[in-house]
Amino acid sequence: MLSRTANEVYWMSRHMERAENTARMLDVTYRMSLLPYRIMEPGEKWAEPWALPLIITGLATSYYRRYTELSAESVLHFMVLDASNTSSIFSSLQTARENARAQRGAVTIEMWESLNETWLQMRNRTFADLTSRSLSEFFDWVKDRSHLFRGITFGTMLRDEAYSFIRLGTFLERADNTARILDAKYHTLLPSVADVGGAVDYYQWSALLRSVSALSSYRKIYRDAITPLRVAELLILRDDVPRSLHACMNAIYEILQGLCDEERLEPERLAGEIHAQLHYGKTERIFKQGLHEYLMNFVDQIGALNVELNKHFLVPTYQ
Amino acid sequence: MTANPRIYFDEMRGLVGDVLPHYRPYADWIEKQPAEYLAQKRQEADALFQRVGITFAVYGEEAGTERLIPFDIVPRIIPAADWQTLERGLAQRVRALNMFLRDIYNEQAILKDGIIPPRKVLENAQYRSVMQGMRVPGDIYAHIAGVDIVRAGEGEFYVLEDNLRVPSGVSYMLENRKMMMRLFPEAFAGNEVAPIDHYPDLLLDTLRQVAPQGVVDPTVVLLTPGSYNSAYFEHTFLAQQMGIELVEGQDLLVRDQTVYMRTTRGPKRVDVIYRRLDDDFLDPQVFRPDSVLGVPGLFSAYRAGRVTLANAVGTGVADDKSMYPHVPDMIEYYLAEKPILSNVPTWQLRKKEDLHYVLEHLHELVVKEVHGSGGYGMLVGPASTMAQRAEFRERLVANPEKYIAQPTLALSTCPTFVERGMAPRHIDLRPFVLSGKEVRMVPGGLTRVALKEGSLVVNSSQGGGTKDTWVLER
Numbered sequence: 001m002l003s004r005t006a007n008e009v010y011w012m013s014r015h016m017e018r019a020e021n022t023a024r025m026l027d028v029t030y031r032m033s034l035l036p037y038r039i040m041e042p043g044e045k046w047a048e049p050w051a052l053p054l055i056i057t058g059l060a061t062s063y064y065r066r067y068t069e070l071s072a073e074s075v076l077h078f079m080v081l082d083a084s085n086t087s088s089i090f091s092s093l094q095t096a097r098e099n100a101r102a103q104r105g106a107v108t109i110e111m112w113e114s115l116n117e118t119w120l121q122m123r124n125r126t127f128a129d130l131t132s133r134s135l136s137e138f139f140d141w142v143k144d145r146s147h148l149f150r151g152i153t154f155g156t157m158l159r160d161e162a163y164s165f166i167r168l169g170t171f172l173e174r175a176d177n178t179a180r181i182l183d184a185k186y187h188t189l190l191p192s193v194a195d196v197g198g199a200v201d202y203y204q205w206s207a208l209l210r211s212v213s214a215l216s217s218y219r220k221i222y223r224d225a226i227t228p229l230r231v232a233e234l235l236i237l238r239d240d241v242p243r244s245l246h247a248c249m250n251a252i253y254e255i256l257q258g259l260c261d262e263e264r265l266e267p268e269r270l271a272g273e274i275h276a277q278l279h280y281g282k283t284e285r286i287f288k289q290g291l292h293e294y295l296m297n298f299v300d301q302i303g304a305l306n307v308e309l310n311k312h313f314l315v316p317t318y319q
Numbered sequence: 320m321t322a323n324p325r326i327y328f329d330e331m332r333g334l335v336g337d338v339l340p341h342y343r344p345y346a347d348w349i350e351k352q353p354a355e356y357l358a359q360k361r362q363e364a365d366a367l368f369q370r371v372g373i374t375f376a377v378y379g380e381e382a383g384t385e386r387l388i389p390f391d392i393v394p395r396i397i398p399a400a401d402w403q404t405l406e407r408g409l410a411q412r413v414r415a416l417n418m419f420l421r422d423i424y425n426e427q428a429i430l431k432d433g434i435i436p437p438r439k440v441l442e443n444a445q446y447r448s449v450m451q452g453m454r455v456p457g458d459i460y461a462h463i464a465g466v467d468i469v470r471a472g473e474g475e476f477y478v479l480e481d482n483l484r485v486p487s488g489v490s491y492m493l494e495n496r497k498m499m500m501r502l503f504p505e506a507f508a509g510n511e512v513a514p515i516d517h518y519p520d521l522l523l524d525t526l527r528q529v530a531p532q533g534v535v536d537p538t539v540v541l542l543t544p545g546s547y548n549s550a551y552f553e554h555t556f557l558a559q560q561m562g563i564e565l566v567e568g569q570d571l572l573v574r575d576q577t578v579y580m581r582t583t584r585g586p587k588r589v590d591v592i593y594r595r596l597d598d599d600f601l602d603p604q605v606f607r608p609d610s611v612l613g614v615p616g617l618f619s620a621y622r623a624g625r626v627t628l629a630n631a632v633g634t635g636v637a638d639d640k641s642m643y644p645h646v647p648d649m650i651e652y653y654l655a656e657k658p659i660l661s662n663v664p665t666w667q668l669r670k671k672e673d674l675h676y677v678l679e680h681l682h683e684l685v686v687k688e689v690h691g692s693g694g695y696g697m698l699v700g701p702a703s704t705m706a707q708r709a710e711f712r713e714r715l716v717a718n719p720e721k722y723i724a725q726p727t728l729a730l731s732t733c734p735t736f737v738e739r740g741m742a743p744r745h746i747d748l749r750p751f752v753l754s755g756k757e758v759r760m761v762p763g764g765l766t767r768v769a770l771k772e773g774s775l776v777v778n779s780s781q782g783g784g785t786k787d788t789w790v791l792e793r
Contacts, residue, residue, distance in 0.1 A: 002564050002565075002582055005564070098546075103555075104559055
């Protein structure tokens with residue numbers, strides 16, 4: 001298939017997945033903000049829950065270029081409706097829709113109509129009706145639209161190369177996001193030492209699990225208290241949790257084994273390497289290396305994989 | 320033509336007022352439908368078009384502005400016998416136009432025989448000297464033609480324009496039918512409406528027929544200027560329907576006079592390009608050097624016969640308004656047949672006596688730019704103001720060769736659903752004629768309707784809408 005087509009459908013699904021992840025992240029932030037939390041010492045202002053989305057996405061600098069204060073309202077506006085923020089839900093849905101419009105021939109009519117409908121509804125939302133109704137209702141709507149899109153893709157699309165690139169986009173974006181969410185909790189929301197294992201800590205972990213739809217899975221698997229070690233195992237190493245790093249890399253590695261050939265081997269090799277670390281990884285080792293370091297290394301590797309995809313498939317440079 | 324411009328031939332009721340036989344089943348059906356039901360259906364149609372994203376981009380507005388082309392829910396119905404005449408007439412006309420193009424880019428017999436003054440062709444801005452002496456597969460230049468047809472007077476058909484460059488609108492023809500069947504499946508009962516859905520198959524088959532010699536399983540692509548082009552919807556639609564790649568200039572490259580597209584498996588050879596890009600932008604090495612939409616080297620590959628362009632380069636010289644008056648001569652010259660379809664009488668202002676007549680009768684004529692399209696830069700005499708006529712008078716005197724004039728046709732009307740119910744509105748028809756090894760078309764075409772009361776301008780850029788077009792099988 002055309003490289004430009006592959007590139008645009010890949011980013012179409014990445015943006016749809018990103019919109020969903022942003023909604024999940026804001027939803028958990030919103031829930032956390034409803035809980036009484038400890039005001040941190042000076043210099044520890046990141047403990048404010050509404051800083052969480054900015055840390056996870058790495059958008060704090062661009063946020064403070066436009067907004068002076070950290071407030072629920074501003075962060076919501078920035079992450080949901082701000083057209084100048086290319087990662088806002090508004091922009092993500094717009095980009096997903098624009099890419100689908102440009103590549104209508106590569107996706108099914110149902111996929112296009114779904115993305116177009118999502119965009120038309122999003123475009124008509126104002127900040128007022130976002131906050132006047134339940135915020136969670138809006139986040140659920142975004143998630144629903146993403147689920148719907150994925151379901152339509154799964155249910156209507158020819159299993160061709162375009163389908164592979166669409167799936168790659170979904171899983172790369174998701175892997176990146178899960179790693180970032182996990183890292184944010186570990187690093188920024190840790191309450192004071194006295195609170196570890198306390199009610200706030202518990203609530204934060206369960207909110208985090210809920211944000212990646214893994215709370216009930218956790219309960220089913222462990223039937224016990226929530227501990228960082230187990231959360232890390234669940235979201236990093238277990239391959240039966242659909243948003244875990246291992247599950248994402250299973251999918252990515254498998255897709256790349258199908259896509260790569262003799263002339264284009266590097267993406268498959270790199271994915272295999274990342275996959276092996278998860279497949280044969282142990283929680284103790286991860287914590288010994290340091291969870292933050294481990295996760296940031298993973299995010300870098302996902303970035304490197306994206307570069308290889310560009311070079312070999314999406315933006316080839318031959319003349 | 321007509322003596323009294325206020326009486327129009329109506330597709331449903333003719334000149335007299337009784338419902339014509341071919342409209343009878345539909346008229347019976349629609350009379351039974353409550354007004355609110357129709358109004359609701361019309362809203363539903365708008366919502367569906369918006370959802371499906373059948374929009375066109377508007378030039379001169381913010382980039383990315385998308386608009387719906389208004390869809391009218393009342394179909395334009397053509398009886399079988401009328402269509403048979405039209406079909407024969409269209410095939411004849413397009414055949415002659417292709418022979419004309421082959422001739423002027425090779426032997427130029429029609430010029431040597433004095434049928435058309437040579438300088439009218441050779442000095443025409445649309446004549447491409449780079450095409451001289453080059454043969455194209457099957458001698459076909461205009462693979463896709465969109466011939467604009469109007470009815471006037473007592474219902475006679477006239478050809479208004481031959482569009483042989485990159486005619487658009489066929490996606491609306493197809494989507495309008497889908498919309499009608501979705502909204503009013505019951506309205507089709509009692510009418511044997513000829514199907515049109517196979518147009519993309521015919522188009523693909525036509526494109527494959529004109530592949531370069533020796534290519535067994537040709538790769539066909541559709542070349543678009545990109546997603547900001549006003550017809551982008553149509554480009555994606557047709558590419559999808561034909562199952563071919565939709566490429567932009569940046570996706571193609573030329574190596575050793577061969578065209579390739581950049582794919583995820585490396586370069587892949589391209590044999591036929593259905594290009595929806597004007598000549599000027601095709602290849603910056605040959606045409607406009609500032610074009611970023613085209614492909615450097617494309618023309619050299621074309622000239623070497625390694626790739627087919629559809630339509631060919633240089634077809635504009637045949638659909639130019641200054642060439643239009645000569646089309647009946649072409650038919651007689653190349654085919655030795657009488658033209659089946661009539662031209663609209665045309666005054667050519669470069670002729671002194673024509674200019675004189677037109678200046679005297681500006682208030683009753685339509686004046687068009689020879690190279691204009693899309694309804695821009697024209698004067699509709701009866702609807703014009705003194706000031707507008709004065710302005711045109713100056714332009715005509717200054718550059719008479721740039722203009723032609725035609726009588727204001729009493730374009731036929733068709734019942735149309737407007738704010739206050741059904742009312743007659745003026746319409747035209749654009750059938751799409753495909754030329755490969757043979758000349759083929761699907762029954763009907765795109766009916767455009769001037770939604771403003773009294774307006775004769777049907778272009779979508781000027782407030783026109785579209786209708787489904789039914790050709791009855793008997």
